[in-house]
Amino acid sequence: MEYTTVAELVAQGRDDHRPALWWRDTVLTHHQLAREAATRAALLTALLPSDVPPHLGVLLDNTPEFVHWLSAAALARAAVAGINPTHRGPDLARDILHTDCAILVTEPAQLPLLRGLDLPGVRLLVTGTPEYDELLARFPAQEPELSAVTPADRLLLYFTSGSTGAPKAAICTQGRLAAAGHRLAEQFAVRRDDVHYLCMPMFHGNAVLAGWAPALVARAGVALRSRFSASGFLDDVRRYGATYFTYVGRAIQYVLATPPRPGEDRDHRLRLGFGTEAGAVDATAFERRFGTRLVEGYGSSEGGAAIQWAPGTPAGAVGPAVPGLVVRDQRTSAECPAARFGPSGELLNGAEAIGELVNHGASPFEGYWRNPAAEAERRHDGAYWTGDLFYRDADGYLYFAGRGDDRIRVDGENLAAALIENILARYPGAEAVAVYAVPDPVTGDQVMAAIAGTFEPAGFAAFLRAQPDLGTKMAPRFVRVLERMPVTATNKIQRARLRKEGVECGDPVWWRPGTELSYRRLTGMTGEPRHTEGPLTEVKGPSDVRRQGLEPRTR
The missing domain is CATH 3.40.50.980 (Rossmann fold)
Known part of the structure; x- marks a missing residue:
């Protein structure tokens, strides 16, 4: 019933x-x-x-x-x-x-x-x-x-x-x-x-x-x-006979970071995990280790739009677009063209293909409590505007490109922060990754990545060269190395905080000058560098980068 x-x-x-x-x-x-x-x-x-x-x-x-x-x-x-x-x-x-x-x-x-x-x-x-x-x-x-x-x-x-x-x-x-x-x-x-x-x-x-x-x-x-406790996850699953769980944010990465327990990792009833933001790399690693399938879905917290995975969904896609779901250009409101991919799966036309996911169909969005301005941002022109970035392929499958504030525009090209994150998540030293925009000295943005874990500049550059689906604009200009990623209470990365701090933070930041894939230490604002591997450029921050003429000025 x-x-x-x-x-x-x-x-x-x-x-x-x-x-x-x-x-x-x-x-x-x-x-x-x-x-x-x-x-x-x-x-x-x-x-x-x-x-x-x-x-x-x-x-x-x-x-x-x-x-x-x-x-x-x-x-x-x-x-x-x-x-x-x-x-x-x-x-x-x-x-x-x-x-x-x-x-x-x-x-x-x-x-x-x-x-x-x-x-x-x-x-x-x-x-x-x-x-x-x-x-x-x-x-x-x-x-x-x-x-x-x-x-x-x-x-x-x-x-x-x-x-x-x-x-x-x-x-x-x-x-x-x-x-x-x-x-x-x-x-x-x-x-x-x-x-x-x-x-x-x-x-x-x-x-x-x-x-x-x-x-x-x-x-x-x-x-x-x-x-939530990553170290207590497996014990709880085994103790209670759990068969299903939900996750958001970095929770899956934290569980995978716990030491393997041979003989116990697969000794449980857990058959399914459902959530968001695990990423294809971690989902595969989780199933390989625990024998449990993760199902990634998309649904705005407000209920205004949802995408469900279906058999046949390509790797990296969230699922097929149901009638009414459209990707629209945020400036013109025109529907974005289908994505085109290179031989290694790289997105070739991000500038045109990436836009905001809009639901023109039935929407269960029921509004915000006492916040008409926020409601107006979501519901206008007869549709629900998610505020999230997507692109779709020629077969109608949708790919998540980041939250609305995650848009990165480099040399006039729109880049998908989520796509870059999925690539960087393969880096062996990365326990968690966030990709976001920092201002370019002339116009647009530069790509910055925050990596929690271990980082070795020469090894990271070699890793980037080996990624066939890394587009020519995707390699991070700056890399911030943290001991632990700042997250909300629901394990979602605090991207607004990372963007606000930019390169002027207390953590080690590495910088890639010009077009070469070689990273140098960018001295932070709060002290001497803790890492000295590789060639070291003594600059105090982005203003010194511009003043010394080290940063390429491209449009």
């Missing part, structure tokens, strides 16, 4: 006494989850003021309480705003107040984050305290009630990742979340004996839409990890 609200999905487990949730040593059945949700729904109904939006903030790690409050909000026709615990001070207060949270549910470990914050009109509920337990005791366990719940009821106000700018609170209704759960449960043939491992933070849409929702639809189990 295809339920149309999350409340119905929560209630369907009330007579099911099979295990449904694992967290550390805690095991709860579907029946227990339904009753816990009903108790909190009754509490919500009693506490929420009638003259404000029925919103509650949840500042919790991935614990059973997070699941209880999501389910309770569905039953009570309220909406949950997932609050990011990595935010601090004014940014944290802004998230809570912007989403009009009348109640904030948190835990003792998070209380230091709230000290000194001015949160007028917000009532605090602290889980695991005597006061909290006494409050719940006033509403003894009861059966879930579904009176008046509709698919149009708001359920989630989840913030975009903030990797490219200020986070926005996207609206997700019960109907959209239920539909997403049904779609993914069918796509991945989720069964009742499956266990979905939720290691991505539940305050973000990935874990809830792609992990919890399909499990709820199929009445499968979920296993929670309070916070």
